[in-house]
Amino acid sequence: MNRALTNWAGNVTFGAARYHEPASVPELQQIVAAARQVRALGTGHSFNRIADTAGDLVSVAALPRIIELDPDTATVRVSGGVRYGDLAVRVNEAGFALRNLGSLPHISVAGACATGTHGSGDANQILPASVSAVEVVTADGELVTVSRESDPDDFGGWVLALGSLGIVVSLTLDLQPAFLMRQDIYDGVPQERLLDQLDEIFASAYSVSLFTDWQRPGRYQTWFKLRAEVGDTTPPAPTRFGGTAADSGRHPIPQLTGEDATQQLGVVGPWHERLPHFRPEFTPSKGDELQSEYLFPREHAAEAINALSEMGSLLAPILLVSEIRTVAADGLWLSPAYHQDSMAFHFTWIRDLEAVTPVLVEIERVLAPFEARPHWGKVFVAGPEQVSPLYQRYHDFQRLLARQDPSGKFRNELIDRYFAVPG
Ligand SMILES: Cc1cc2nc3c(=O)[nH]c(=O)nc-3n(C[C@H](O)[C@H](O)[C@H](O)COP(=O)(O)OP(=O)(O)OC[C@H]3O[C@@H](n4cnc5c(N)ncnc54)[C@H](O)[C@@H]3O)c2cc1C
Incomplete structure (x- = not known):
């Protein structure tokens, strides 16, 4: 890379050797298939090294933009690089609303969902809980769709995956009437x-x-x-x-x-x-x-x-x-x-x-x-020995990671530390 790339807050300088902004999904698939180490970067609003890689850092922001709203099912399919603020305007114009938003509209949908971004409200879940399907470029460069309906067993591991199961190209989100x-x-x-x-x-x-x-x-x-x-x-x-x-x-x-x-x-x-x-x-x-x-x-x-x-x-x-x-x-x-x-x-x-x-x-x-x-996207000091017992499905996620990314292409220092390859 010819310039230092940092996160939004400026406290992380990414260690990636190369930075890509593919303009098409096939181009993204080629980058992923050819890479030894690769991670997606959203809008860079996380405060730790979760998005970092020593290899290829890829932004999906330049992929063709999709915001496809289906009023009959009250869902919207959106490209991963779209910011929540831009999505919200379009959804509202069509008479619909997202269930909740975080404190800022500047973040990408895929990046926010990958870390479990949330707002507030007794009845409001974290933002990725509204996701019913994700379209992902996986380690071998394949484009796969994983959905709540077709993959009920593993879906809970795919949406909030810390960027470590693949590069998310689009997500389908549940909507409610505008208010x-x-x-x-x-x-x-x-x-x-x-x-x-x-x-x-x-x-x-x-x-x-x-x-x-x-x-x-x-x-x-x-x-x-x-x-x-x-x-x-x-x-x-x-x-x-x-x-x-x-x-x-x-x-x-x-x-x-x-x-x-x-x-x-x-x-x-x-x-x-x-x-x-x-x-x-x-x-x-x-x-x-x-x-x-x-x-x-x-x-x-x-x-x-x-x-x-x-x-x-x-x-x-x-x-x-x-x-x-x-x-x-x-x-x-x-x-x-x-x-x-x-x-x-x-x-x-x-x-x-x-x-x-x-x-x-x-x-x-x-x-x-x-x-x-x-x-997951902010600064903390607890190590894996403190964090892993807090998650009942921790080992299921570890196994899903091992199965989906056997060569560890999407792993980085943070994922290695918190999700060691199961022995
Ligand atoms: C001012 C400010 C206010 C904030 N307020 C809130 C808040 O109210 N609530 C809250 O919960 N958090 C909040 N955050 C944290 C923020 O929402 C998260 O860090 C979120 O992940 C940032 O999204 P991003 O697009 O910048 O992702 P990035 O920081 O760029 O990436 C985060 C993770 O997502 C992965 N990722 C990004 N794009 C993709 C993709 N296409 N495919 C697969 N993986 C991908 C990356 O690899 C990385 O692991 C705030 C942050 C800031 C700076």
């Missing part, structure tokens, strides 16, 4: 109210996010993303759960301006302009940052909030903001919400891995009793 939303934001929900009414707070909107710095006394900025009706102009109630209605736009990071964030203050609009926190035309979040996130069974929420609140002074020098969300259980083998309704603790850090690492060790120690599973 309207409003975002009402409340500052300063006190920790006592949060702990007393935790379930009520999270159940009170389609999607709820709490932002905090874990300092005492505990205060949580609470974003309610509510389904709304045409013509709903009711202003947000002045107070909710002990918090005060925000009087201007908010950004999750307190020092940054609300202009970069999606429309708030109770103004009703389409689902895809309210579900993400960040607008597509701006840099999401801060930019020079790192992120970490852990999902754990929801019943431990109060205990975990109390435990993190004890750590405020340790977190303060490196934390930009923390977010608490809920995620519904699903059946994808490597999902951090596999078979458990979950609570997610997210951390946006300053971009200083050396300062962040010892704090992660401490956070993981505190969350270990709750069997917290790290987000």
